[in-house]
Amino acid sequence: MTAALLEVESLTVHHGQLCAIDDVSFTQHQGEVLAVIGANGAGKSTLLRTIAGLHRPTSGCVRLDGKDINDLSVSRRVALGISLVPEGRRLFSSMTLEENLQVGAYHANPGPFNIQRIYELFDWMPNRRKQSVWQLSGGEQQAVAIGRALVANPRVLLLDELSLGLAPIIIEKIYALVPEILAQGVSILIVEQDVSQGVSAADRVHCLLEGRTSMTGTPAELTSEEIDRAYFGAGLDAPAVTSGVVE
Amino acid sequence: MIWLNIVIQGALVGGFYALFACGLSLMFGVLKVINLAHGDMAVVAGYVAVFLSPRLHIPGLWSFLVVVPIFALLGYVVQRTLIQKSIDRDPFTTLLVTFGLSVVIENLLLEMYSANGQSINIGSLIGESWHPASIIYISYVSLAVLAAAVLVLLALQLFLSKSGIGRLIRAVADDQEAAQLSGANYRHVFGIAAAIAFATVALAGIAYGMMTQFAPTSGGVNLLFAFEVVVIGGIGSLWGTLVGGIALGIAQQFGAHINLSYQILAGNVLFLAVLAVRPQGLFGRRSSLA
Numbered sequence: 267m268t269a270a271l272l273e274v275e276s277l278t279v280h281h282g283q284l285c286a287i288d289d290v291s292f293t294q295h296q297g298e299v300l301a302v303i304g305a306n307g308a309g310k311s312t313l314l315r316t317i318a319g320l321h322r323p324t325s326g327c328v329r330l331d332g333k334d335i336n337d338l339s340v341s342r343r344v345a346l347g348i349s350l351v352p353e354g355r356r357l358f359s360s361m362t363l364e365e366n367l368q369v370g371a372y373h374a375n376p377g378p379f380n381i382q383r384i385y386e387l388f389d390w391m392p393n394r395r396k397q398s399v400w401q402l403s404g405g406e407q408q409a410v411a412i413g414r415a416l417v418a419n420p421r422v423l424l425l426d427e428l429s430l431g432l433a434p435i436i437i438e439k440i441y442a443l444v445p446e447i448l449a450q451g452v453s454i455l456i457v458e459q460d461v462s463q464g465v466s467a468a469d470r471v472h473c474l475l476e477g478r479t480s481m482t483g484t485p486a487e488l489t490s491e492e493i494d495r496a497y498f499g500a501g502l503d504a505p506a507v508t509s510g511v512v513e
Numbered sequence: 514m515i516w517l518n519i520v521i522q523g524a525l526v527g528g529f530y531a532l533f534a535c536g537l538s539l540m541f542g543v544l545k546v547i548n549l550a551h552g553d554m555a556v557v558a559g560y561v562a563v564f565l566s567p568r569l570h571i572p573g574l575w576s577f578l579v580v581v582p583i584f585a586l587l588g589y590v591v592q593r594t595l596i597q598k599s600i601d602r603d604p605f606t607t608l609l610v611t612f613g614l615s616v617v618i619e620n621l622l623l624e625m626y627s628a629n630g631q632s633i634n635i636g637s638l639i640g641e642s643w644h645p646a647s648i649i650y651i652s653y654v655s656l657a658v659l660a661a662a663v664l665v666l667l668a669l670q671l672f673l674s675k676s677g678i679g680r681l682i683r684a685v686a687d688d689q690e691a692a693q694l695s696g697a698n699y700r701h702v703f704g705i706a707a708a709i710a711f712a713t714v715a716l717a718g719i720a721y722g723m724m725t726q727f728a729p730t731s732g733g734v735n736l737l738f739a740f741e742v743v744v745i746g747g748i749g750s751l752w753g754t755l756v757g758g759i760a761l762g763i764a765q766q767f768g769a770h771i772n773l774s775y776q777i778l779a780g781n782v783l784f785l786a787v788l789a790v791r792p793q794g795l796f797g798r799r800s801s802l803a
Contacts, residue, residue, distance in 0.1 A: 320690060344696035356691040358684045369684045372677045373696030418696055 270332070271296045271453055272317070272348075272422050277326035279309075279316050286312040288477040289326070294422065294455055299444060301456045301468035305497060308474040310457040311353050314424045317455070318350035319343045330421075347375060347421030353430065355411040357399040363410055364395035370414035377419025378450045384413040387446065405436035412440070422453045429460040441467050461497060475499050518649050519766045525651065527762025528659025529724065531755045533717035533735060534742035535666060536710035542749035543686040543706040546596060546607045550614040551739060552732025554711060555718030557618060558584055559727045560626060562633050562719050573633040577719045581712050588711025589704040596707065597700055615732065622729035630726035633719060658720040662758070665713055666751050672709075673751075682706050686749070741784040747797025756795055 272294040279287040286309045294300045304310050315321050317328050319340040327336045330346055338346070358366050367381045374380075385392045388409050394402070399410060408428060415423060429437045437460070444454060444467050458464030465471055465485045473481040473496040481488070481496030533555060540548045548554075561583065562576035571579060595614070599606040635654065642650040673679040684692040685702045693699055721727055721735070738761060746757025761780050768779020787794065 318694060320693075339698065340690075340693040341696050341698040344694065350694050352691060352694060356688050356694075358687040358691065360683060360687050361680070365680055365683075368677070369680050369692065369697070370695045372681060414695060 269296055270294070271298075271330065272455070273329040273332070274313075274317065275327050275329065277313070277316065277328065278324045279312050279321055280324045281312070285324075286477055287316065287323075287474075290474070290477070290479050291326075292472050292479075292482065294453060297448065297451070297453055298470065299448065299454045299456065299468045300470050300472060301458055301464035302472045302474060303458050303461050303464045303493075303497060304474035304480075306459065307476070309477040310459075310474055311426055313474070314350060314426050314455070314457050315352075318348060318424060320350075341373065344373060344418055344420075345375065347419075348424065349415040349418050349420035349422075350424040351408075351411050351415045351426060351428070353426040355404075355407045357407055357410055357414070359398075359400055361399065362396050363391060363399055363402065366399055366410055366414050367417055371417040374417055375419040379416045379419050381417060384417055387416075387443065388413065405432050405440070408432060408436075408440060412443070416447065416452070420452060422455055423447065425454060425456045427457060427459060429458060429463055437463060461493060465493065473497055514646065514648055515770070517646075519770055520763055521649060521651065523763030523766035524759045525655035525659055525762070526765065527755075527759030528655070528662040529717065529720055529758070530738055530742045530761055531758030532658065532662040532665060532713065532720060534739040534746075534758060535662075535669065535751065535754050536712075536714040536717070537736075537739045538743045538746075538748065538751070538754050539669075539706055539710045539713075541743070543682055544592075544596070544600065544703050545604065546600065547611070548596075548710075549608060549611040549736070550618060550732075551611075551714060552734075552736030553615045553618040554584070554714045554732075555721060555735065556622065556727055556729065556732045558715035558718030559633065559722035560622060560631065561715075562722060563631050566633070572635070573723065574635045574638065576633060577716055580719060581715045584715035585708040585712040588708040591711070592704045592707035593700065597703065600703075619729050619732070626729065628728055628730070630728050631722070632726045633722035635723050639723070652724075654723055658724065661716065661720065662755065665716065666755050669709070669713075670751050678702075678705060738780070741780060744794055745784055745787045747794025750794065750796035753794055753796030760795075 270293045275291050277287055277290045278285065290313065292300070302310050302313060312321060316323055319338060323336065327334050329335065330348065335343060335346065358369060364381070367384060371381055399407060402410065428440055441463060447454060456464055456467060468485060470484050471482065471488060472479065473493065475496060481492060537548060537551045540546050558580055562573065562580050565571070565579055566573050566576040569579060595610060596607060599610040639654060642652045643656070644650055673683055681692065681697045681702050682705065684695065685697060685699050689699055692702070742754060742757040742761050745760055746753030746755070760783060764783040765776045765780040768775035
């Protein structure tokens, strides 16, 4: 495995009183797809938002290339190569498709992606580039959100809940892009509720349960029972529920 | 002919209202800040023009060439220091801070210049007008202000839709967090938006000083009109601001025609009617700019 690109060390994040992330550590290597899976409220989105700089951690740190980036603003992190595709797409609703990409490209790092390249990646886009983004379908909006993040030429692309609200066939199409993006030297950190998608796309899986790491490993070494247990928590196979029904 | 004159005079005043309101609209649309010191900023611009033009030997008419850039710079600095600090706390603080700023400015001006009216000297041009028909007189100054308003709005529209920085301003207005994720330093973008807002309010203040007299407390009533223009036209819509300004101007002229004391009342009635029938304003769209 190549050098560590993104390191998360003993990260703890609070939303007010609530501890959303509790002492989570992992390392993402160059050229790797890492999937963070977990149920609703496991802290996945908070984790990504903290890496992107939208939340301040209570303790612990995030490092890029071994350098602590805790004190950097969101825009500085984009300049260093961390781009987040936020949950719910969050496109600029008063703008056209092309303008959304242009905003992403305005502070772009040098690299393989530009708007033209995005249009090649999504061949339906050029014909509809003058359309307002609210006229696009959910899957198309997701594609624009990915394009907007890619034109900045990130070193690591953070994808938050790509599958949310999309039809399975659309999700498959979007995940089919992962190898192409990787081929351009971009590492990918995926957060998914949809376990099968996350696991099949990933080189390594990191499962969160109520803010803590419940499991980590490669898809090959993990059985689906192990994943289920890590995802839903211990006690899944305990007889509590069935015995309750019997009595 | 009387009605035509009402519409023409209303449109001429409306041009000024639009020029005055577009900075307010921009500050609210992008920064989500209601700048209660907006009217006072215009008055300060008037005083700065009165103060600088004899000292720099610039005719009053051209004083905006100096004052507008000063105000753009001032806007950026005030935003990056005072206003950003209050945005970082909470939205209510921005109201208190800009209200406080308004009180401080008015009292400082009273202390320095007394309550006597001032105006920007543009010589005999003030009385000159075009006389196309029997009772219609079109003041050159008012016509120039209307033209300036249209030009400023056109330039702003082009800037926001065609330039990279303009797109960033719209992006921040649409979704501040997503704009940051696209690499925009939103504080800097806010600063630029504030610089533009202050520049336009300086232009409006100078226009006001040329058309009529101003005193330290003139800002308040004009701020009320600016709010009405923004609401009538629709928040965040530049062309709405122009139409809103002209609509308010015509309503006021119409009221004044019936009875001179109804001038402001008629404007307020239009404002309330729009608020009741179409709360998003004539050109208002949800969370959008330009």
